[in-house]
Amino acid sequence: MEKSENAVRSRLLEAGKEEFRDRGFLKTSLRAICKKADVTTGALYFFFESKAALFEEIVEETAEDLKRIMGDFTDQEKQLHPEEYDRILMEFIWENRDIAKILIDGAEGTRYVNFREDACTKMEQILNERFQKECGQEVDHELVHILVQMKFQGYCELLRGNCSREKFLEISRILQICSNQCLLAIEAELNRKQ
Structure with a gap:
């Protein structure tokens, strides 16, 4: 019986992930999840208290x-070149792309609704720290916000696309190069004005 329960739970998690990713x-309705998993609604409630509990089970670990990866950036930056750090991050996102899509586009109505904004805020903090380190001054907050939104939007579009792992990582690498060149130009302009 335990093996059968594990199979049902696994089907519910997979069906939920697909439905949350797509809708x-x-x-997403519980009925659609149960239909896709080929179980009754009662079976879903045997494993999960609610749709929110199922959602959290699916996305929480990722x-x-x-x-954690984004929070560790400052420490990692001391050991890794930014391109290497970005490659590690993008490989993680590729391996977890369905859940990343859910967190970016499908979390409204959950406690993860601010995941995208929180990630951008962290990226803005990291960028401000970089400008402070490289130029000895803060940069206009609106400019930092726009730069982060541009980079994040590029990664979101890549994530929403349907490309191979190799293409995904290659395009993300090129986006990182573009971002770095932009930042170097801004740093040069700031240093010129000092």
């Missing part, structure tokens, strides 16, 4: 890992 939390 988002608010537009969300925490992403927060």
Whole structure:
């Protein structure tokens, strides 16, 4: 019986992941998840208290890992070149792309609704620290916000696309190069004005 319960739970998690990825939390129905998993609604409630509990079970570990990776950037930066750090991050996102899509586009109505904004805020903090380190001054907050939004939007579009792992990583590498060249130009302009 235990083996059968594990199989049902696994089917529910996989069906939930697909539905949340394709429709988002608010537009996903428990009925659709159960139909896809070929189980009754009662079976779903045997394993999960609610749709929110199922959602959290699906995204929680990846969300925490992403927060940790982004939070560790400053420490990693001392050991890794930014391109290497970005490659590691993008490989993690590729391996967890369905859940990353859910967190970026499908978390409205959950406690993860601010995941995207929180990630951008962290990226803005990292960028401000870089400018402070390289130029000895802060940069206009609006400029930093726009730069981060541009980079993040590029990665979101890449994530939403349907490309191979190799193409995904190659395009993310090129986006990182573009971002770095932009930052170097801004740093040069700031240093010129001093």
